[in-house]
Amino acid sequence: MANPSLSTRLNKAQPYALGLFRIVVGLLFTCHGAASLFGVLGGAAGGGTIPAGTWPGWYAAVIELVAGVLVLLGLGTRSAAFVASGSMAYAYFTVHQPEGLFPLQNSGEGSALYCWAFLLLVFTGPGALALDQLFAPRGASRSAQEERQEEATAVTA
Structure with missing residues (x-):
């Protein structure tokens, strides 16, 4: 039997790479909120610290902490990532963008990267190692992404 191609092996590791990406992004975002x-x-x-109730900083920090923990754990990942992405888009356009057109000019790289990273998680889901999988119905543990990968592998085989 022939060795599986590199592409096939990478496709099998994709849910784990996505899960690790989710964990790291969630942890870093949580750290911002906790700080x-x-x-x-x-x-x-x-x-x-930011005084309680201060707009928008305190509310942004609460979103960073709560959404970051949820994304880190893989609980309600898509919803938490959607809220986090929106908060970072708001931060970019209200705080950074008025200072300059490009993120490099306005120190908005962090906000822009978090916004797009969380938006990616909205569409891909949590990947492997998510607690959502513990609460999924018994037959629903496979993600749509895993099903698409199997279909693509079947087509190429």
């Missing part, structure tokens, strides 16, 4: 709300990891904007 702003609790003053840990250097605190908000060079130290300290």
Whole structure:
């Protein structure tokens, strides 16, 4: 029997790579929220915390903390990622974009990257290693992405 092609092996690892991507992005986003709300990891904007109820910073920090934890754990990933993506789009267009047209000019790379990373998770789902899989109905543990991969493999075979 022939060795599976590199493409086939990479396709089999794709859900795990996506799961690790989700975990890392969720962890980093959670750290931003925790820094702003609790003053840990250097605190908000060079130290300290954001006063409770301050618009929009405190609300953004709550979204970062809650959505980050949900994405990290893989619980309600698509919904949490949608909210997180929207909050980062808002941050980019209200805070960064008025300072310059491009993210490199306006220090908005982080907001832009988080926005697009979370939007990707909205469409791909959580990948492997998500707690959502524990609560899925017994026969529904396979993702639509895994089914598409099998179909593509069957077509190319």
